[in-house]
Amino acid sequence: MNTQQAMAQPVLVNGLDVQAAQETVEGLKADASLAKFQFRARNTWVNGGENRSTIRDFYGAGREDDSRMTDFEFVNGEPPILLGNNEGANPVEFLLHGLAGCVTTTLILHATMRGITIRKLSTELDGDIDLYGLLGLDPNVSPGYQEIRIRMKIEADCSDEELEDLLATAKAHSPVCNTVCRPVPVTIERVTA
């Protein structure tokens, strides 16, 4: 491989293009408005505990994204014990999927920026919910998760101390983890148009 070819090959660490990541960070530092993103979903109730979302467009880096050729579609359902037919995973399980993915991607991103190679990473999550909250049977019981626990297996070319710091960074900077850990305002408005 000659020098020109070598220069044309992106350097990947953990599957991320290091130069692209650095350029993105420099671009965001130079113009803070590019860091403002808006994500969206549209959902339609089907029947009982079944409903479907489509996800495609979002705003970020100063413009509407047009990179997705088709919609992503996801189905929420409920198991029979919760009056459904397992039409899909249920909404609190999708939350765990998003949380797992966000902590993982945040860790991979910060590891890459530190030059740390991750060899393997997997997580197991569980969280407790008391249906008394959902059903309004006890005003002292919160309807949501009481706590969510993530157990992470990770292999990387760094010290245990660096790994622990990466885990702490992922927890502190993951958007979904932060959305769960922090009180985030949600508004529901009825529209007729």
Next chain:
Amino acid sequence: MNTQQAMAQPVLVNGLDVQAAQETVEGLKADASLAKFQFRARNTWVNGGENRSTIRDFYGAGREDDSRMTDFEFVNGEPPILLGNNEGANPVEFLLHGLAGCVTTTLILHATMRGITIRKLSTELDGDIDLYGLLGLDPNVSPGYQEIRIRMKIEADCSDEELEDLLATAKAHSPVCNTVCRPVPVTIERVTA
């Protein structure tokens, strides 16, 4: 249809079996331990911003659920502007899917318990994220959603006042909405086994 056949047919309101719902609520009132659920997910990092979850088992109503014959599988990805290849929706978008579904299902459940028939229900959601939080560029910027807005179109056989009360009930009792609105502790533990 004779009386015996009529009695054998479950009465569905909004696709939910009303008698089963009432029996579930009575059962939970009689034994609060049955209301304790634990939901779970397992996730494996693939490469870059891509990772995959499997979801199947959970604990609830006093036992391990065995109603699902196969795993649900979901892929998190990132768009090119966030260094990915649109391998899937991204984690903060999956959070919106879970939130939309949970508010919808909670509303349907409470409408059914009130004998209100919902004809149509759809939602549009959006939420703002500033990447300065994810990247650690400004400690004053939270990495998660700053706010999430849900716009709901709903048609039902009840008054506007009853609809507004249903929306408020859904917001107050939805497990995912409550998990987002309230600070929920998340722990990340490194395991080697």
